[in-house]
Amino acid sequence: MKRWKAIPVLFLAAVMGLVLCVTSKVQAEVIALQDGEYNVDYNILKAENDSVSMANDYFEKPAVIHVNNGKLEAVIRLNHSAWITEFKVPDGGGYVDTTTVSSDSAADTRVARFPLQSLESPLAAKIHVTVPSVDYDHDYTIRFAFDSSSITPVKAEQSAAAKNKEPESSSAKVANAAAKTENNAPNSASTAASGANDGAESRVQANVKESSSDNSVLKNVESGDQVVNPPTADTAPIAAWVAVFAVSLLFLLRRLYLSRSK
Known part of the structure:
Protein backbone atom coordinates (compact mmCIF):
# COMPACT_ATOMS: atom_id res chain seq x y z
CA MET A 1 0.00 0.00 0.00
CA LYS A 2 2.84 2.38 0.81
CA ARG A 3 4.32 1.76 -2.63
CA TRP A 4 1.07 2.84 -4.27
CA LYS A 5 1.09 6.06 -2.28
CA ALA A 6 4.64 6.80 -3.41
CA ILE A 7 3.77 6.58 -7.11
CA PRO A 8 1.42 9.62 -7.26
CA VAL A 9 3.91 11.61 -5.19
CA LEU A 10 6.72 10.87 -7.63
CA PHE A 11 4.47 11.68 -10.58
CA LEU A 12 3.34 14.96 -9.01
CA ALA A 13 6.93 15.93 -8.22
CA ALA A 14 7.93 15.41 -11.84
CA VAL A 15 5.03 17.55 -13.09
CA MET A 16 5.80 20.36 -10.65
CA GLY A 17 9.48 20.27 -11.58
CA LEU A 18 8.62 20.56 -15.26
CA VAL A 19 6.33 23.53 -14.65
CA LEU A 20 8.92 25.32 -12.53
CA CYS A 21 11.60 24.73 -15.15
CA VAL A 22 9.47 26.20 -17.96
CA THR A 23 8.55 29.21 -15.79
CA SER A 24 12.17 29.88 -14.90
CA LYS A 25 13.10 29.72 -18.59
CA VAL A 26 10.56 32.40 -19.47
CA GLN A 27 11.89 34.68 -16.72
CA ALA A 28 15.57 33.90 -17.34
CA GLU A 29 15.95 36.50 -20.09
CA VAL A 30 14.79 39.45 -17.99
CA ILE A 31 16.83 38.24 -15.02
CA ALA A 32 19.98 37.91 -17.16
CA LEU A 33 19.72 41.41 -18.60
CA ILE A 151 22.94 40.61 -27.37
CA THR A 152 25.94 42.83 -26.64
CA PRO A 153 26.14 45.61 -24.04
CA VAL A 154 26.42 49.00 -25.75
CA LYS A 155 29.07 50.23 -23.29
CA ALA A 156 31.24 47.20 -24.03
CA GLU A 157 31.13 47.96 -27.76
CA GLN A 158 31.95 51.62 -27.13
CA SER A 159 34.95 50.60 -25.02
CA ALA A 160 36.18 48.28 -27.76
CA ALA A 161 35.81 51.06 -30.32
CA ALA A 162 37.78 53.43 -28.10
CA LYS A 163 40.61 50.90 -27.81
CA ASN A 164 40.72 50.51 -31.58
CA LYS A 165 41.12 54.26 -31.93
CA GLU A 166 44.17 54.45 -29.65
CA PRO A 167 46.70 53.38 -32.33
CA GLU A 168 45.12 55.88 -34.70
CA SER A 169 45.96 58.74 -32.33
CA SER A 170 49.65 57.86 -32.61
CA SER A 171 49.48 57.73 -36.38
CA ALA A 172 47.64 61.06 -36.34
CA LYS A 173 50.60 62.64 -34.60
CA VAL A 174 52.88 61.36 -37.35
CA ALA A 175 50.47 62.70 -39.99
CA ASN A 176 50.42 66.12 -38.32
CA ALA A 177 54.19 66.23 -38.29
CA ALA A 178 54.28 65.34 -41.98
CA ALA A 179 51.73 68.06 -42.69
CA LYS A 180 53.95 70.65 -41.01
CA THR A 181 56.88 69.54 -43.14
CA GLU A 182 54.80 69.90 -46.31
CA ASN A 183 54.06 73.50 -45.39
CA ASN A 184 57.64 74.29 -46.43
CA ALA A 185 56.57 73.61 -50.02
CA PRO A 186 53.56 75.92 -50.48
CA ASN A 187 53.16 75.40 -54.21
CA SER A 188 52.92 71.61 -54.02
CA ALA A 189 50.66 71.81 -50.95
CA SER A 190 48.22 74.16 -52.62
CA THR A 191 48.14 71.95 -55.70
CA ALA A 192 47.37 68.87 -53.57
CA ALA A 193 44.66 70.72 -51.65
CA SER A 194 43.06 71.84 -54.89
CA GLY A 195 43.06 68.28 -56.21
CA ALA A 196 41.54 66.98 -52.95
CA ASN A 197 38.78 69.58 -53.10
CA ASP A 198 37.98 68.69 -56.70
CA GLY A 199 37.81 65.00 -55.78
CA ALA A 200 35.52 65.67 -52.80
CA GLU A 201 33.22 67.81 -54.95
CA SER A 202 33.01 65.04 -57.56
CA ARG A 203 32.08 62.48 -54.90
CA VAL A 204 29.36 64.73 -53.48
CA GLN A 205 27.87 65.27 -56.93
CA ALA A 206 27.90 61.51 -57.58
CA ASN A 207 26.12 60.85 -54.27
CA VAL A 208 23.47 63.44 -55.06
CA LYS A 209 22.83 61.89 -58.48
CA GLU A 210 22.62 58.43 -56.96
CA SER A 211 20.16 59.48 -54.25
CA SER A 212 18.00 61.46 -56.67
CA SER A 213 17.71 58.46 -59.01
CA ASP A 214 16.38 56.18 -56.26
CA ASN A 215 12.77 55.81 -57.35
CA SER A 216 12.45 52.17 -56.40
CA VAL A 217 9.40 50.96 -54.47
CA LEU A 218 9.80 48.65 -51.49
CA LYS A 219 11.90 45.76 -52.70
CA ASN A 220 10.20 42.41 -52.27
CA VAL A 221 12.84 40.11 -50.87
CA GLU A 222 11.57 37.02 -52.62
CA SER A 223 13.70 34.77 -50.52
CA GLY A 224 11.32 32.01 -49.83
CA ASP A 225 14.25 30.96 -47.60
CA GLN A 226 13.18 30.17 -44.11
CA VAL A 227 14.84 32.31 -41.48
CA VAL A 228 16.25 30.32 -38.63
CA ASN A 229 14.42 31.27 -35.46
CA PRO A 230 16.65 33.10 -32.99
CA PRO A 231 18.37 30.77 -30.54
CA THR A 232 16.74 30.71 -27.15
CA ALA A 233 18.04 29.96 -23.70
CA ASP A 234 19.65 26.61 -22.86
CA THR A 235 17.05 23.82 -23.13
CA ALA A 236 19.07 21.17 -21.32
CA PRO A 237 17.20 21.55 -17.96
CA ILE A 238 13.85 21.24 -19.73
CA ALA A 239 15.00 18.10 -21.52
CA ALA A 240 16.07 16.61 -18.19
CA TRP A 241 12.71 17.31 -16.57
CA VAL A 242 10.83 15.95 -19.57
CA ALA A 243 12.89 12.76 -19.24
CA VAL A 244 12.04 12.52 -15.53
CA PHE A 245 8.39 13.09 -16.34
CA ALA A 246 8.40 10.37 -19.03
CA VAL A 247 10.17 7.84 -16.78
CA SER A 248 7.73 8.53 -13.95
CA LEU A 249 4.76 8.07 -16.26
CA LEU A 250 6.13 4.79 -17.62
CA PHE A 251 6.78 3.57 -14.07
CA LEU A 252 3.21 4.40 -13.06
CA LEU A 253 1.73 2.65 -16.12
CA ARG A 254 3.88 -0.43 -15.48
CA ARG A 255 2.72 -0.70 -11.89
CA LEU A 256 -0.90 -0.35 -12.96
CA TYR A 257 -0.41 -3.09 -15.55
CA LEU A 258 1.24 -5.45 -13.04
CA SER A 259 -1.47 -4.85 -10.45
CA ARG A 260 -4.20 -5.70 -12.95
CA SER A 261 -2.40 -8.84 -14.14
CA LYS A 262 -2.36 -10.12 -10.58
Whole structure:
Protein backbone atom coordinates (compact mmCIF):
# COMPACT_ATOMS: atom_id res chain seq x y z
CA MET A 1 0.00 0.00 0.00
CA LYS A 2 2.84 2.38 0.81
CA ARG A 3 4.32 1.76 -2.63
CA TRP A 4 1.07 2.84 -4.27
CA LYS A 5 1.09 6.06 -2.28
CA ALA A 6 4.64 6.80 -3.41
CA ILE A 7 3.77 6.58 -7.11
CA PRO A 8 1.42 9.62 -7.26
CA VAL A 9 3.91 11.61 -5.19
CA LEU A 10 6.72 10.87 -7.63
CA PHE A 11 4.47 11.68 -10.58
CA LEU A 12 3.34 14.96 -9.01
CA ALA A 13 6.93 15.93 -8.22
CA ALA A 14 7.93 15.41 -11.84
CA VAL A 15 5.03 17.55 -13.09
CA MET A 16 5.80 20.36 -10.65
CA GLY A 17 9.48 20.27 -11.58
CA LEU A 18 8.62 20.56 -15.26
CA VAL A 19 6.33 23.53 -14.65
CA LEU A 20 8.92 25.32 -12.53
CA CYS A 21 11.60 24.73 -15.15
CA VAL A 22 9.47 26.20 -17.96
CA THR A 23 8.55 29.21 -15.79
CA SER A 24 12.17 29.88 -14.90
CA LYS A 25 13.10 29.72 -18.59
CA VAL A 26 10.56 32.40 -19.47
CA GLN A 27 11.89 34.68 -16.72
CA ALA A 28 15.57 33.90 -17.34
CA GLU A 29 15.95 36.50 -20.09
CA VAL A 30 14.79 39.45 -17.99
CA ILE A 31 16.83 38.24 -15.02
CA ALA A 32 19.98 37.91 -17.16
CA LEU A 33 19.72 41.41 -18.60
CA GLN A 34 20.68 44.01 -16.03
CA ASP A 35 19.54 47.61 -16.38
CA GLY A 36 21.33 49.20 -19.32
CA GLU A 37 21.49 49.32 -23.11
CA TYR A 38 22.16 46.40 -25.44
CA ASN A 39 22.57 45.93 -29.18
CA VAL A 40 20.70 42.98 -30.70
CA ASP A 41 20.27 41.75 -34.28
CA TYR A 42 16.85 40.94 -35.71
CA ASN A 43 14.93 40.09 -38.86
CA ILE A 44 11.55 41.26 -40.10
CA LEU A 45 9.42 38.21 -40.88
CA LYS A 46 6.14 37.87 -42.71
CA ALA A 47 2.97 37.48 -40.66
CA GLU A 48 2.01 34.07 -42.02
CA ASN A 49 5.39 32.28 -42.05
CA ASP A 50 9.07 32.64 -41.18
CA SER A 51 10.12 34.03 -44.58
CA VAL A 52 11.84 37.40 -44.63
CA SER A 53 9.41 40.26 -45.18
CA MET A 54 9.95 42.79 -47.96
CA ALA A 55 10.19 45.42 -45.20
CA ASN A 56 13.33 43.86 -43.72
CA ASP A 57 15.71 46.18 -45.58
CA TYR A 58 13.96 49.30 -44.31
CA PHE A 59 14.61 48.68 -40.62
CA GLU A 60 18.27 49.19 -39.78
CA LYS A 61 20.23 46.78 -37.63
CA PRO A 62 21.05 46.31 -34.86
CA ALA A 63 18.27 47.44 -32.56
CA VAL A 64 19.11 49.00 -29.20
CA ILE A 65 17.32 47.40 -26.24
CA HIS A 66 16.83 49.49 -23.10
CA VAL A 67 16.32 47.54 -19.87
CA ASN A 68 14.94 49.33 -16.81
CA ASN A 69 13.66 47.43 -13.77
CA GLY A 70 13.00 44.35 -15.87
CA LYS A 71 11.08 46.26 -18.55
CA LEU A 72 12.35 46.17 -22.12
CA GLU A 73 12.08 48.82 -24.82
CA ALA A 74 13.43 48.62 -28.37
CA VAL A 75 14.86 51.59 -30.28
CA ILE A 76 15.04 51.06 -34.05
CA ARG A 77 16.00 53.33 -36.95
CA LEU A 78 13.86 53.28 -40.10
CA ASN A 79 15.11 54.34 -43.52
CA HIS A 80 12.71 55.42 -46.28
CA SER A 81 10.79 56.93 -43.41
CA ALA A 82 8.43 58.89 -45.66
CA TRP A 83 7.13 55.66 -47.17
CA ILE A 84 6.28 54.06 -43.83
CA THR A 85 3.48 56.38 -42.76
CA GLU A 86 2.29 54.18 -39.86
CA PHE A 87 4.21 51.90 -37.53
CA LYS A 88 2.20 50.26 -34.73
CA VAL A 89 2.85 47.61 -32.07
CA PRO A 90 0.49 45.60 -29.80
CA ASP A 91 -0.96 47.22 -26.70
CA GLY A 92 -3.92 46.12 -24.57
CA GLY A 93 -5.44 43.88 -27.20
CA GLY A 94 -5.04 46.43 -29.99
CA TYR A 95 -2.25 48.32 -31.76
CA VAL A 96 -0.81 51.74 -30.93
CA ASP A 97 1.65 54.01 -32.73
CA THR A 98 5.28 53.69 -31.79
CA THR A 99 6.98 56.70 -30.23
CA THR A 100 9.15 58.75 -32.60
CA VAL A 101 12.37 59.61 -30.79
CA SER A 102 13.88 61.66 -33.62
CA SER A 103 13.57 62.16 -37.37
CA ASP A 104 15.72 63.48 -40.21
CA SER A 105 13.70 64.50 -43.26
CA ALA A 106 16.84 65.20 -45.30
CA ALA A 107 18.15 61.66 -44.72
CA ASP A 108 14.60 60.25 -44.82
CA THR A 109 15.08 58.39 -41.53
CA ARG A 110 13.45 58.31 -38.12
CA VAL A 111 14.06 56.53 -34.83
CA ALA A 112 11.13 54.71 -33.23
CA ARG A 113 10.80 53.39 -29.70
CA PHE A 114 8.36 50.76 -28.40
CA PRO A 115 7.99 48.33 -25.47
CA LEU A 116 8.83 44.62 -25.60
CA GLN A 117 7.56 41.75 -23.50
CA SER A 118 10.36 39.38 -24.49
CA LEU A 119 13.18 38.87 -26.97
CA GLU A 120 12.42 35.17 -27.25
CA SER A 121 9.18 35.29 -29.25
CA PRO A 122 8.51 37.36 -32.42
CA LEU A 123 6.69 40.66 -31.91
CA ALA A 124 3.81 41.38 -34.31
CA ALA A 125 3.61 44.90 -35.73
CA LYS A 126 1.59 46.75 -38.38
CA ILE A 127 2.93 49.20 -40.96
CA HIS A 128 1.26 51.30 -43.63
CA VAL A 129 3.36 51.91 -46.73
CA THR A 130 2.56 54.76 -49.12
CA VAL A 131 4.56 55.73 -52.22
CA PRO A 132 2.58 58.48 -54.00
CA SER A 133 4.88 58.62 -57.04
CA VAL A 134 3.83 55.10 -58.08
CA ASP A 135 0.36 55.05 -56.51
CA TYR A 136 1.40 52.42 -53.96
CA ASP A 137 -0.71 52.18 -50.79
CA HIS A 138 -0.80 49.02 -48.66
CA ASP A 139 -1.05 47.76 -45.07
CA TYR A 140 1.22 45.01 -43.78
CA THR A 141 1.49 42.88 -40.68
CA ILE A 142 5.10 41.99 -39.92
CA ARG A 143 6.96 40.29 -37.08
CA PHE A 144 10.19 41.31 -35.35
CA ALA A 145 12.31 38.21 -34.63
CA PHE A 146 15.15 39.18 -32.29
CA ASP A 147 18.32 37.08 -32.06
CA SER A 148 18.87 36.89 -28.31
CA SER A 149 22.25 35.18 -28.85
CA SER A 150 23.59 38.40 -30.42
CA ILE A 151 22.94 40.61 -27.37
CA THR A 152 25.94 42.83 -26.64
CA PRO A 153 26.14 45.61 -24.04
CA VAL A 154 26.42 49.00 -25.75
CA LYS A 155 29.07 50.23 -23.29
CA ALA A 156 31.24 47.20 -24.03
CA GLU A 157 31.13 47.96 -27.76
CA GLN A 158 31.95 51.62 -27.13
CA SER A 159 34.95 50.60 -25.02
CA ALA A 160 36.18 48.28 -27.76
CA ALA A 161 35.81 51.06 -30.32
CA ALA A 162 37.78 53.43 -28.10
CA LYS A 163 40.61 50.90 -27.81
CA ASN A 164 40.72 50.51 -31.58
CA LYS A 165 41.12 54.26 -31.93
CA GLU A 166 44.17 54.45 -29.65
CA PRO A 167 46.70 53.38 -32.33
CA GLU A 168 45.12 55.88 -34.70
CA SER A 169 45.96 58.74 -32.33
CA SER A 170 49.65 57.86 -32.61
CA SER A 171 49.48 57.73 -36.38
CA ALA A 172 47.64 61.06 -36.34
CA LYS A 173 50.60 62.64 -34.60
CA VAL A 174 52.88 61.36 -37.35
CA ALA A 175 50.47 62.70 -39.99
CA ASN A 176 50.42 66.12 -38.32
CA ALA A 177 54.19 66.23 -38.29
CA ALA A 178 54.28 65.34 -41.98
CA ALA A 179 51.73 68.06 -42.69
CA LYS A 180 53.95 70.65 -41.01
CA THR A 181 56.88 69.54 -43.14
CA GLU A 182 54.80 69.90 -46.31
CA ASN A 183 54.06 73.50 -45.39
CA ASN A 184 57.64 74.29 -46.43
CA ALA A 185 56.57 73.61 -50.02
CA PRO A 186 53.56 75.92 -50.48
CA ASN A 187 53.16 75.40 -54.21
CA SER A 188 52.92 71.61 -54.02
CA ALA A 189 50.66 71.81 -50.95
CA SER A 190 48.22 74.16 -52.62
CA THR A 191 48.14 71.95 -55.70
CA ALA A 192 47.37 68.87 -53.57
CA ALA A 193 44.66 70.72 -51.65
CA SER A 194 43.06 71.84 -54.89
CA GLY A 195 43.06 68.28 -56.21
CA ALA A 196 41.54 66.98 -52.95
CA ASN A 197 38.78 69.58 -53.10
CA ASP A 198 37.98 68.69 -56.70
CA GLY A 199 37.81 65.00 -55.78
CA ALA A 200 35.52 65.67 -52.80
CA GLU A 201 33.22 67.81 -54.95
CA SER A 202 33.01 65.04 -57.56
CA ARG A 203 32.08 62.48 -54.90
CA VAL A 204 29.36 64.73 -53.48
CA GLN A 205 27.87 65.27 -56.93
CA ALA A 206 27.90 61.51 -57.58
CA ASN A 207 26.12 60.85 -54.27
CA VAL A 208 23.47 63.44 -55.06
CA LYS A 209 22.83 61.89 -58.48
CA GLU A 210 22.62 58.43 -56.96
CA SER A 211 20.16 59.48 -54.25
CA SER A 212 18.00 61.46 -56.67
CA SER A 213 17.71 58.46 -59.01
CA ASP A 214 16.38 56.18 -56.26
CA ASN A 215 12.77 55.81 -57.35
CA SER A 216 12.45 52.17 -56.40
CA VAL A 217 9.40 50.96 -54.47
CA LEU A 218 9.80 48.65 -51.49
CA LYS A 219 11.90 45.76 -52.70
CA ASN A 220 10.20 42.41 -52.27
CA VAL A 221 12.84 40.11 -50.87
CA GLU A 222 11.57 37.02 -52.62
CA SER A 223 13.70 34.77 -50.52
CA GLY A 224 11.32 32.01 -49.83
CA ASP A 225 14.25 30.96 -47.60
CA GLN A 226 13.18 30.17 -44.11
CA VAL A 227 14.84 32.31 -41.48
CA VAL A 228 16.25 30.32 -38.63
CA ASN A 229 14.42 31.27 -35.46
CA PRO A 230 16.65 33.10 -32.99
CA PRO A 231 18.37 30.77 -30.54
CA THR A 232 16.74 30.71 -27.15
CA ALA A 233 18.04 29.96 -23.70
CA ASP A 234 19.65 26.61 -22.86
CA THR A 235 17.05 23.82 -23.13
CA ALA A 236 19.07 21.17 -21.32
CA PRO A 237 17.20 21.55 -17.96
CA ILE A 238 13.85 21.24 -19.73
CA ALA A 239 15.00 18.10 -21.52
CA ALA A 240 16.07 16.61 -18.19
CA TRP A 241 12.71 17.31 -16.57
CA VAL A 242 10.83 15.95 -19.57
CA ALA A 243 12.89 12.76 -19.24
CA VAL A 244 12.04 12.52 -15.53
CA PHE A 245 8.39 13.09 -16.34
CA ALA A 246 8.40 10.37 -19.03
CA VAL A 247 10.17 7.84 -16.78
CA SER A 248 7.73 8.53 -13.95
CA LEU A 249 4.76 8.07 -16.26
CA LEU A 250 6.13 4.79 -17.62
CA PHE A 251 6.78 3.57 -14.07
CA LEU A 252 3.21 4.40 -13.06
CA LEU A 253 1.73 2.65 -16.12
CA ARG A 254 3.88 -0.43 -15.48
CA ARG A 255 2.72 -0.70 -11.89
CA LEU A 256 -0.90 -0.35 -12.96
CA TYR A 257 -0.41 -3.09 -15.55
CA LEU A 258 1.24 -5.45 -13.04
CA SER A 259 -1.47 -4.85 -10.45
CA ARG A 260 -4.20 -5.70 -12.95
CA SER A 261 -2.40 -8.84 -14.14
CA LYS A 262 -2.36 -10.12 -10.58
